[in-house]
Amino acid sequence: MIENNGSQKVYVYKRYNRVWHWIQAIQIALLGITGFEIHGSFSLFGFERVTKIHDITAWSLIFMVAFTIFWYFTTGEWKHYVPSGEKASVHLRYYTLGMFKNEPHPGKNKELSRLNPLQRFTYLGFKLLIVPVMVTTGLLYMFYNDLPAFGINLSLEFVAILHTIGAFALLSFFLVHVYMTTTGQTVFTNIKAMITGYEEIEVVEPEPAAGD
């Protein structure tokens, strides 16, 4: 088995990556809290204020998402999300069995392969499915009264239901995502990495980065 003395500090999350991550975290948390108040789950801000906060936060998120897409494509960071296809089963096995036996994590975080195959798959789904659904249905919701002028005839209930389905999917993602941050070497390893950019990882042997 691997000895822990093989660990080293690797710079895995670039500054914009970290800044963007935490801003997005705040935005999504705020959208979640305000969104579920609009959903009727509880009363916190009051309906008038909560819809305003939700809308403004939504616009700020849309701006952030647009800028980040720009950043991804101009920096080549998008490659982190290309599904590698390999070894997803190895990771799945690790999280369902291996980690309980204190086996080492099968993936090595390092530049240009900081996401393991499971993460690639999950985050790609998040970016290609949940976020587009939420943004699209959110905009349809916001401009609902103007849709007929553009030849779109949807019931508000339909739009709201899609938006709500996305919200619950996002809630589940959020819960599991936060939990998964605790599965690093120590409970706070991953969160620390997302703050400092550096992660202490165990090095076995170099691996070719996927997508290169």
Add this chain to the structure above:
Amino acid sequence: MNQRRTAYGIAGGLLLVLIIASIMIGAGMFTDSAVASMPPASVEPQALTANIVMQQDDSKPPASTADHSQFEELQQEFATGPEVTAACLRCHTEAAAQIHETLHWTWEYVNPDTGQELGKKNVINNYCVAIDSNEPRCTSCHVGYGYANDEFDFTSENNVDCLVCHDTTGDYKKFPVGAGHPVYETKEFPPGSGKMWEPLDLANIAQNVGATSRNTCGACHFYGGGGAAVKHGDLDPTMANPSYELDVHMSPDGENFTCATCHVEDSHSVSGSRYQAIGKDTHGVDLPASDGNPATCESCHGLRPMQDEQLNDHVDQIACQTCHIPTYAREMQTKMWWDWSTAGRKDAEGKGIVEKDDNGWVTYDTKKGDFVWEKNVTPEYIWFNGTVTYTNLEPFADGAETVPINVLHGGPDDPDSRIWPVKLFKGIQPYDSGNNTLAVPHLFGKDENAYWKSYDWGLALEAGMAAYGADYSGEYGWIETEMLWPLNHMIAPKEQAVSCESCHEDGLLDGMEGVYMPGRDHNELVHNTGVGLAWLAVVGIVVHGGFRFRNGRKNGKNGEK
């Protein structure tokens, strides 16, 4: 060092988000400058009221070009109202002919959509029920003189009452039981009250005629149903000189509107009808061209009247009145319940009884039965497209518990409908139990058939139904009835409008089905599945974490260095 830079980065990022949000608000993404991207119909001139309302300015000469006190025709003694009218008509030659065409005169209205014959002559309600056989009392609010029975000459020009609408002195008063005439000799009313009605200085009143005012319209419309604040709920004597809180448009502290500011007249025909209302004005501002309905809110305020576009997105389904009349009868209580079945109770000496509440409002009258009054009432809400039908003599089902006096049509799927606030007025009144129809009682009169003379419902209904021209079975019973009054007046300051929370969180419109209201509504299947999914995630986390914890303990700490 790196951590500090990260902290700066996060702080900077948050600042960026705030700046973006501020820019979006500043750019009016949430306010009306976004109108530019809306469909053309939304680009409306706004707040034209300033052009329409001419405020009285004492430093200027009077707005009118005629000083009626200088007219020789009016410099004489007038013995009667019709004599005044004759003088008026010498100059205003077409005025009576115009009045003859109006609902104020004919009391007849045929709804062009439903074909129903309405107007005061035909409608049976649950206040004083109907005009027929009771004319001299009811027609004290007719815009004429002498409408004492169904033989009144509706072609008479001199019997048009000009003064009731055009008096500016405040002295002109029609006698309550004078069939539209003022008193010409001293009379007492109510009988035995000691309240004496003196003959009027008709010459002075005639020499001071002018435009209609809140007082002239209110002389009848604030007293509908036989007394102050009885009928409408949104029209009562407090509206003659309303506070800003009561009505922002009509208050001297607000826009100081008269009734005619909105109820624009054309050839003496006043706009704004309850018999054929407008559920949703899609025409908008009535300048430069009117759609013929200048009394709607949209006629001045346009189709997207609010600064907040999110609020403007409500106007296709929510009438302005729904939010801007949070409660009605805010400063004077209005009648909510009238039970005719308890009328006729007398004291030991056989005299009529009048019982009053602590505020002096009549709660029982031998002539009329029991009343319930309420102040500051939250409206009922209903989908309404402007079409109203009346039950009148339409037979209702056997065993009907409640009979509608009128039905306000509309529904959530009807594009002409919006949610409207209404006053719901209920009562118990006599009905023809043989034919299952509403019944008209003969209430007022000196004859033995009049209920207020003999207190015999059998005789009163026999006579009333005959006068109405109805087939009466000869048997009567008591039935509960409901009448709906769309609310339009007592527009509160916007700060006091119904809040978003009232409907979206606190259930004000919980009875309104057929519309998806965020906050109130959600799909149960989606909700339950979603909550289930989230709990599944939590359970998964707990189980997974539990395994980690247990195995970590057994095998040594996970991630131990």
